[in-house]
Amino acid sequence: MLDNSGTIVDSPYGTFNMRLHDANGGWIASAVDLVRWASAFDTGSPILNSTSLGRAWAVPNPTGVNSNGWYYGLGWQVRPVTTGGTGRNTWHTGSLPGTYSIVVRTCHGLSWAAVFNRRDDESGLTYGDIDPALWGAFRAVTSWPTHNLWSTYFG
Incomplete structure (x- = not known):
């Protein structure tokens, strides 16, 4: 692949132009940054009011909920949950060469x-294995802090 100078470089360093990805993968964030951002969707905030949140979680028409039980709602995959909690699990994944x-x-x-x-693991394992592993870790915790x-x- 080529970088901006025309030099051949490894895939993560030259297969895409980050300047063109401002709304599609252009964020630079740590895991802590991502969790803090996600917390803005919890109950409304100065960033997102209740109307905005209602739109984010609304089932899209005409596609609705897919056969796997989830839908895409304004930047989040949304799986309705009928027992306890807020009534939904939400998630988002992202990947570019060299990142996931x-x-x-x-x-x-x-x-x-x-x-x-x-992005790719030479062992053949997929990133799809990470989500269930994280859910398993979540379920193994018996006591959570009462504050952030x-x-x-x-x-």
């Missing part, structure tokens, strides 16, 4: 994110 990320918001009011510095830890990361 996932952020999840649960109907239980918890969020998590993971970021990776590669933002001050640990955002002083």
